[in-house]
Every structure is written in C-alpha cells, then in structure tokens.
Amino acid sequence: MSSEISTVAAPVVEVAGLTREFGPRQAVAGVTFSLAPGECLALFGPNGAGKTTLLRVLAGLLRPTSGTARISGIALPGGPLARSRVGLISHHTMLYEALSARENVSFSARLYGLRDASARVEDSLRRMSMLERADASVRSLSRGMQQRVSIARAMVHSPQLVLADEPYSGLDESGARALTSLLQELRSVGTAIIVVTHNLGEGLSLATHAAVMQRGKFVRYDASRNIDANSYAATYREAVAAGG
Amino acid sequence: MADILFGAWLIARKDLSIEFRTRSAFLSALVFALLGLVIFYYAWDPTAVAATDLAPGVLWVIFTFSGLLGLHRSFGVETADHAIDGLLASPISREAIFLGKAIANLIFVGAVEAIAIPALALFYNLPLGDVAALLAAIAILAAIGLVAVGTLFSAMAVNTRLAELLLPMLALPFFVPIVIAASQATSKLLSGRPVVEAGAWLKLLLAFDIVFVAACTLAYPFTVED
Numbered sequence: 001m002s003s004e005i006s007t008v009a010a011p012v013v014e015v016a017g018l019t020r021e022f023g024p025r026q027a028v029a030g031v032t033f034s035l036a037p038g039e040c041l042a043l044f045g046p047n048g049a050g051k052t053t054l055l056r057v058l059a060g061l062l063r064p065t066s067g068t069a070r071i072s073g074i075a076l077p078g079g080p081l082a083r084s085r086v087g088l089i090s091h092h093t094m095l096y097e098a099l100s101a102r103e104n105v106s107f108s109a110r111l112y113g114l115r116d117a118s119a120r121v122e123d124s125l126r127r128m129s130m131l132e133r134a135d136a137s138v139r140s141l142s143r144g145m146q147q148r149v150s151i152a153r154a155m156v157h158s159p160q161l162v163l164a165d166e167p168y169s170g171l172d173e174s175g176a177r178a179l180t181s182l183l184q185e186l187r188s189v190g191t192a193i194i195v196v197t198h199n200l201g202e203g204l205s206l207a208t209h210a211a212v213m214q215r216g217k218f219v220r221y222d223a224s225r226n227i228d229a230n231s232y233a234a235t236y237r238e239a240v241a242a243g244g
Numbered sequence: 245m246a247d248i249l250f251g252a253w254l255i256a257r258k259d260l261s262i263e264f265r266t267r268s269a270f271l272s273a274l275v276f277a278l279l280g281l282v283i284f285y286y287a288w289d290p291t292a293v294a295a296t297d298l299a300p301g302v303l304w305v306i307f308t309f310s311g312l313l314g315l316h317r318s319f320g321v322e323t324a325d326h327a328i329d330g331l332l333a334s335p336i337s338r339e340a341i342f343l344g345k346a347i348a349n350l351i352f353v354g355a356v357e358a359i360a361i362p363a364l365a366l367f368y369n370l371p372l373g374d375v376a377a378l379l380a381a382i383a384i385l386a387a388i389g390l391v392a393v394g395t396l397f398s399a400m401a402v403n404t405r406l407a408e409l410l411l412p413m414l415a416l417p418f419f420v421p422i423v424i425a426a427s428q429a430t431s432k433l434l435s436g437r438p439v440v441e442a443g444a445w446l447k448l449l450l451a452f453d454i455v456f457v458a459a460c461t462l463a464y465p466f467t468v469e470d
Contacts, residue, residue: 059333063469080335094330096321098262110254111334153330 009036010073012085012161012192013058017067019216020053027053029216030067035209037160037190040183042203044196044232045213046240051196054213055163058194059088072160084112087159091169093150097139101130101149104138105156112157124152127182129174143170151179155186162186164195168202180206200233214239248343251336255344260351262321269317270352273310277360280306285367295368300430303364304423307357307383308390308416314352315394316411318345319402332468342395342464346457349391357383375433378442382433385449386426389456393418396460399467418456425449 011034020028027050035041043051056062058069060076060083068075074082088094095104105124109117125131128148138146147170154162162183168176183193183206197203204210210227212220212235220235263270284302288295322328331341361383365372372379394415401410429445 059329061329061332080337083333084335086333088329088333090326090329092326092329094327095325096258096262096327097324098265098321099258103261107254107258108330108334111251111331111336113335 011036011070012039012072013194014070015058015067016069018054018057018064018069019066020050020057020062021065026050026216028057028064031213031216031218032067033209033211033218033221035161035192035194037192038187039208040187040193040195040206041209041211042195042197042207043211043213044198044200044203044236044239046242049213049239050216051213052165053216055088055165055194055196058161059083059086059163084157085160087154087157087162089151089154089162089164089167091166093138093146095138095146095150095153098137100135100137101125101141101145101152102134104149105153108153109156114157120156120158124156125149127155127178128152129178144172144175147171148175148178151182155182158191160191162191162193162195164193166196166198168197168199176202200229200236204229204232212236212239214242248337248340251340252343252347254336255331255341256347256351259318259321259345259348263317263348263352269314270355273313273352273356274359276313277306277310277356278363280310281360281363281367288368295370296434296436297431299364299368299370299434300427302368303361303430304386304427306360307353307386308419308423310356310360311349311353311387311390311394312412312415314356315349315391315398315415316401316408318349318395318398320398320407323402328468338465338468339461341468342399342461345399346391346395346460349395350387353387353391354384357387370434378433378439378446379430382426382429382442382446382449385446385453386422388453389422389449390419392453392456392460393422396464396467399464422449422452422456425452 014034016032018028018031019026031054033041045051053062057064063077071078071082072085076082102121102125105121106117109121114120125134128151130148130152133141133145138149151167167179171179187193195203195206204227209223210232211218219239288298361379397411397414401407401414404410425445425448429442432442
C-alpha cells in the first residue's frame, strides 16, 4: 500500500512510484509520499525492508530505477543543487578518524560552500555538546561522541531535508536528548525530516507521519494524528516477523 | 570550472592533512623505493652494465610499484566508516572528488620521487647536475599519467575484497606506455644523447597525460554510480 498526502506549503520532498532495483530484487517498490516544510516521517520496518535504500536514493547516492523523487522541486538525481539541500545522518559516522571533530565538521562546511563556515561549525558542535572535545581526533572519541560529531557534520549547512538513518545508534541518553531536541528545533524552522528507527517511541514522538516498510513497500502509512501507537506496534511486529 | 578546482583543492588538502598525520603510506612507499634501490645496487655488476643503462629501468620500476602503495590508500581512507558517502552526498561534483584525490596522489608521488631520485644518483654515481631540470620534467609528466590511471583504478578496486591485488592487475597494463616513455626519456638524458631525442619521448608523455587525465576524470563518475 502506498499513500499520498496533500500539503498546503510546497513540498520539500515528493516521491511518486519510486522503485530501486538491484538485479532482480526490488529494494524499493513503488513508494509514494510527500513532506512539507516542518514535517517528519518516521520510517519503521525490518532489516532489509528497503529503508536505507530509500534514504540513499533521496540523498543522491543511488539512482532511482523508475518513478520520480523531487527535493524542493528538483528531480533526482538532481546534481549538486539537490544534494546541497539534504543532510544525511547514518549509523556509519562518515568521519575521518585522523582529523579532529572540528576539522571534520569544517571540511563538510567548506564542501557545502558556507561563507561563515567557522561560526556555523562552532554552532553545530555546540548544539551537539561537542565544543569541549572539538580538537580531539575522532579516533580518540567514543562511538557515541563520534555519532554526535557526525550529526553536527550533517547539520552544519542547515539542510532543508534531513535524512536520518538510525541516528540514535550509539548515543547515550544525553546524546539522544540532544538529538531529539535538535530535530524538533529543525522542524520548527521548517526543515523536513525522514527518520529511520527501530524505536517506535522515539520515532512517533518526533513524527507528523509514519510508515512501516516491508519488502520495499509502505505496508502502512499514516499522519500522526491518526496513529494509534498500539496498533502501529502490532503492524511493526508483524512486519518484523515476516522479515524484509 | 572554478567550483571543480576549489572542491578538488579541498579534498586534496584534506587527504594531505590525513597523510601528514599518519605518514603511513608515504613512509611505506619511501622505504619500498629506497630498499628497491639498495637491492638493485647489490645485484648490479658495474663491469657488465653501465650505470646509465641500468638506472632508468631501476628508477621507473621502483616508482611504479612504490606509487601503487600510496594509490591503494587514496580511496582506502574513504571506506573507513563510509566517509565516501559524505563526499558523494555533498554538492561537490564527482569530477572534483577525482581531481582532488589525483592532486593529493601527485604530491605524494612527487615527494617520493624528490627523495628517491637523488638517492638513485648517489647509489649509481650519476651526474645529474646538467640534466636535473629535464629529469624533473620527466618525473612530473610520468607521475601525472601514473596518478590519473592509478586513482581511477583505486576508486574501482577499493570496494572489492581483493582490492590490494586488483589495483596492480588493473593499473599496471595502463602504466606500461607511460613507464616505457619515461624510462626511454631518462635513458637518453643520462647517456648524454641530444636533448631533442629525450624531447620526443617527453611529447609522448605529455600526450599520454592529456588522454589519461581527461579519460579518467570523465570515467570516475561511472565508478561511483550504482
């Protein structure tokens, strides 16, 4: 089942019949949804359901096989302009361990061509409570701290769309709180967010929309005002039991 | 074009910062080059082969294989914790990523050459004074071609299980024309032949560079598209 929502504001992300195949296997199979500024889609599903592939297509790392996806009206794969509007957080930190936390975030800021890079880097590190360890090499940081730096790196250019693939992975309670607070703050300033998580509580607390993905398809898709957390948990458990 | 060059410089600077801190690839390549010189020196019978006949071959065999050590690491630093995804998801163009990697590799290979060539002159008692500038030109031109090809194949091989074996197998056949031209030009110079004879090989090296740099820059985006 796929669903479509209508929004008043111009959508930040519009996906229609999106399919991504790897050989004979459809990792994403005809997914349709859209998100307006400030909306958040929580995406649940078993391992191998296609959640990460969907995010990688939206991040410009994979080409769609068929269907369309637009970021702020730019059809994917949309080149540098579309990619400049997206921030990607993954369970992989995407950091260089020989560089310091500040150098990693600063490198990212310069890749995005930020004029006030230094101030943005400091602000981004401060938001993730990493200023005190900013000059430590990433290699010397704990897994949770590396994840905080990775989040700071992804947010430094104030993206219009945040793609967060299991962003709570490795974070302690304080880090998780900081991330939730940051995502809520981003929503309040109009950033759209897609968050992939296995934690229903975390996902539903942030989301304006939620979906359960299985074998590449949305088997359930709702706006949060309609979500019954208990029935969602049941759908999620069924999907996990059935496998990706 | 300015965006591509700026992006390339950012990536080259980042790669050089990492290499400057770890020094793992540079030291490995340098030790390999110097050990190679020592081994060839002790296997050499100066009464049978003149130094000027042997040195060009030794030099370019050593550069080819020591360069491969650094080229393998070029994209290796991007695979740790999927840093390459951060680069590919950024607005920087794929061509800038390739050129940035190639520039860093060129500086890396150039630094190894800058130490190994005087060492070669020392071991084989070669008078480089008169031909130093031309030898430097040969080294730079050959390094550009080797680095362009090696960087492309490093990107292709890095995600395979046998990357360390695959890179030389893919790259070495393409290195052959560059190494032949470089060693011929070096040989003409060291044996005191007229400069114009080396010049013909230099022009060939330049032609290889133009073809390889253009082809590899255009081909790189296809290696990262799934």
